[in-house]
Amino acid sequence: MRAVIIYYSHSGNTRRVAGALGEVLRQEGAVEELELIALDESDSFFVQAMRALCHKQAWIEKANFDLSNFDVICLGTPVWAFGPAPAMNTYLDGCFGLRGREIILFTTYGSGTGNERCLNYMQNALVNKGGQNFKRFSVQQNKIDDEEFVLSKIKEIMPL
Numbered sequence: 403m404r405a406v407i408i409y410y411s412h413s414g415n416t417r418r419v420a421g422a423l424g425e426v427l428r429q430e431g432a433v434e435e436l437e438l439i440a441l442d443e444s445d446s447f448f449v450q451a452m453r454a455l456c457h458k459q460a461w462i463e464k465a466n467f468d469l470s471n472f473d474v475i476c477l478g479t480p481v482w483a484f485g486p487a488p489a490m491n492t493y494l495d496g497c498f499g500l501r502g503r504e505i506i507l508f509t510t511y512g513s514g515t516g517n518e519r520c521l522n523y524m525q526n527a528l529v530n531k532g533g534q535n536f537k538r539f540s541v542q543q544n545k546i547d548d549e550e551f552v553l554s555k556i557k558e559i560m561p562l
Contacts, residue, residue, distance in 0.1 A: 403431030404471065409478035410438040410489040412450075415510040415546045416478050422552045423476060423508065426560065434472075439463040440489040454482035457523075459492040470499030476506040477524060484516030485523050494527040501532040506559060509540045 405427045411417035420435060427433045440460040443450065453460075469475050479490035486494065486509075507524050511517045521538050528536075537559040545551045 403427075403473045405431065405433045405474035405476065406436065406469065406472045407433065407476040407478065408436045408438065408465070408493060409476075409508075410440070410480070410487045410493075411478075411510075412443075412480060412487065415541075415543050416480050416508075418546055419508060419510055419541050419552060420476075420478050422549070423478075423506070423556055426553070426556050427474065427476075431473075436465060438465060438489040438493055440487070443489075450487075451483040453488045454485050454491075457485055457491055458488050459495060460488035462489050462492050465493060465496075467493070467496040468499050469497055469503065472503065474504045474506065475500065476508065477528075478508040478510070479520070479524070481509050481511040481517050481520040484519045486520055490524070494524060497528075498531060500528055501534075503533070504535045504537070505533050507536060507538045510543055510546065511540060512543050514542065 407420050407424055409416050409420040424433050479486040517540050525536050539555045539559050
C-alpha cells in the first residue's frame with residue numbers, strides 16, 4: 403500500500419494529527435507526507451477567516467497534484483470560517499488521479515462550528531473529480547495533546 407498525507411497547518415495542530423496518521427499508515431506500507439505552504443498568507447486572523455469563508459485559494463509552494471500513484475490519499479486542514487484553509491482550497495482545485503482510491507479527510511478545529519460543513523465541502527470537491535470511498539475524522543484543538551484520543555479517532559476509520 404502506498405499512501406500520501408497532504409495537509410496544511412498554521413499552528414501545528416493539523417501537522418501533529420497528520421504525523422499520528424502517518425505512524426498508523428506506515429504499519430501498512432509506504433507513506434509520503436506533504437505539508438502545503440501558503441506563500442501569500444496574511445498575519446491577520448480576520449483576513450485569513452474571510453479568505454476561507456469565501457473559499458479563496460492561496461499561492462502554495464510547488465506540490466504534486468497527481469495522486470494516481472497512491473492507494474490511499476489523506477487530506478487535512480484546520481477549519482477556518484466553516485471551510486478549509488485557502489492552501490487546501492488550492493490543492494483541492496488542482497489535484498487529480500482520485501478514481502478508485504481510498505480517501506481520508508481530516509480536520510482540526512476549535513469550537514466545532516463549521517466542522518461538518520468543511521468536511522462536506524472537501525468531499526464534494528473531490529467527488530466532482532471522481533473521488534469515492536471516503537473516510538473522515540476530526541480532532542478538536544483542545545484534544546491535540548491527548549495522543550490516545552487522536553489515535554482512537556484515527557483507528558475509528560481503520561482498517562482501510
